[in-house]
Amino acid sequence: MLEILTPLFLSLIVGGTLVGIIFGAIPGMTATMAVAVCLPLTYSLGLENGLALLLGLYVGGISGGLVPAILLGIPGTPSSITTTFDGYPMAQRGEGEKALRIGIVSSFVGGIISLIVLWLFAPTLADFAIKFSYVEKFLIIFFAMTVMAALSSDMLMGVFSGVLGVFISLIGTYDISNGGNGELRLIPPGTEYWLESGFSLLPVLIGLFGLAAILEQAEIGVPKGHSAKDLQVGKSSSFSFRIFATNGVNLVRSSLIGTFVGILPGVGGSAASIIAYTNAKTFSKTPEKFGKGEPAGIIASESGNNGLTGGALVPLLSLGIPGDSTTALLIGAFTLQGIQVGPLFIGNNPVTWDAMIIAMLIANVAMFVMMYFAIRYFALVVTIPKHILFPVILMMCVIGAYTINYGIMFDVWTLLIFGVFGWLASKIGIEVAPFIIGFILGPSAEVYFVKSLESFGDLTIFFTKSWIAVLLWVLILGSIVGSVLMSRKQRRMNQ
Secondary structure, three states: OHHHOOHHHHHHHHHHHHHHHHHHHOOOOOHHHHHHHHHHHHHOOOHHHHHHHHHHHHHHHHHHOHHHHHHOOOOOOHHHOOHHHHHHHHHHOOOHHHHHHHHHHHHHHHHHHHHHHHHHHHHHHHHHHOOOOHHHHHHHHHHHHHHHHHOOOOHHHHHHHHHHHHHHHOOEEOOHHHOOOOOEEOOOOOOHHHHOOOOOHHHHHHHHHHHHHHHHHHHHOOOOOOOHHHOOOOOOOOOOHHHHOOOHHHHHHHHHHHHHHHHOOOOOHHHHHHHHHHHHHHHOOOHHHOOOOOHHHHHHHHHHHHHHHHHOHHHHHHHOOOOOHHHHHHHHHHHHOOOOOOOOHHHHOHHHHHHHHHHHHHHHHHHHHHHHHOHHHHHHHHHOOHHHHHHHHHHHHHHHHHHHOOOOHHHHHHHHHHHHHHHHHHHHOOOHHHHHHHHHHHHHHHHHHHHHHHHHOOOOHHHHOOHHHHHHHHHHHHHHHHHHHHHHHHHHHHO
16 A cells, blocks of 8 residues: 555646635636646556556545635635625635634545545445346446436436436447447448547546536636735634534534435535535524524535545445536546456456545645645635636647547647537536436446347346346436426425
8 A cells, every 4th residue: 555655646646626615715716627628647657656646636626616606706606605604704704714624624524424434335335336247237238327316406307407418328329249230320421430439438527527517617707817915815714613613513414414325326515515514404403594604504505525535436436427417437447457347347356445544534634734834825816817727728628639549639639629519508408417427337338238139139127137126226216206296396386
């Protein structure tokens, strides 16, 4: 294990965490975008070092979002939405630095608790999943798709988005080894040469999470920016760690909620923070203080969204199913190194597994040290002019897409196509998280479905193969029924 801790490995973790914090602290930038932009760099770094960089970006990006959420009332990342509810009111009454330190400590605790859950449960789940046949593997993916639909803002659109992702993932040659006939399918005339192997995963990811974000911000307009005088940091801080003595249950509970939400495929940090915040308000003795500058609200939001980081890695490393859009990008890092994540990953790659656990631990410690002791300087990040920042990020996206597959120009067109698609998706209601997870899992779902029929020859095998299959169908039906009930309740509330 000690051979992993090279100067380069440690530097990449700390540097990645620093860059992630900066991305998260700039409104409009996200942890997902940071990982997408830096993903091509991992090819030359090797797997362990590449993951060190990406995990640092992940942890730093999620945590950095609290800076503008508290100081400006603008969430730096979607997962920081609920942090604005109480953080900004505290900043307005001169307690900005206190609110920031509460958020930083909560983020650290949430990240560590989720890491412990990852370390304890991912190997156990992977050992159990090794016993799965093609039938159970297909039903696991089917269940993941139903969970995404249940937790989407619009159930039907969530289903449509996931199915659309699966449909586009099947463009290309129907491989004989996967039960196909070797012919091309779903390809428009004249594009056979370019789409013979379908759309390359990495340019698709960079387009959806990098270029699309730039287009969205460009549509809003590049603001003049904020000056240092606009920041409600406060000249003094009344912060004390004693505040967590009365919020210990809230801190641990919210961290575990975030971790559990992270394990559910395609849910995301915004849902984790909202559920944790709502739960904290429900169990509070003074719920009327929430939204008016209540420290417990910041604790719930930040521990919840950072609890997501370790939780989202559990299904990725044990089942090969990404827990959120950022961990979906991590599949790209494994793809670049020719490694497939799934039940056999941890057992076959113990060094990489150890490297990921160590990297997550160091990244959380680095995030806490840097943000806690230099928070006044990180607060100035929000003043960086976006008319300088956006062209640099755009250039990195184009260069990354072009070089990923050794200079294929169609990958740049793929970047553009899916960047524009991601920009338009938000306008017409298509949800990107279900889409991209459907795109990633679609080919595997097809293979498992076809292989199941080849092996057993009857559709009834999906219902009678084993008790695991029966249990998965119960979970699938429960997810569908739950999503219908939630959708009806939401409609009644909107009327």
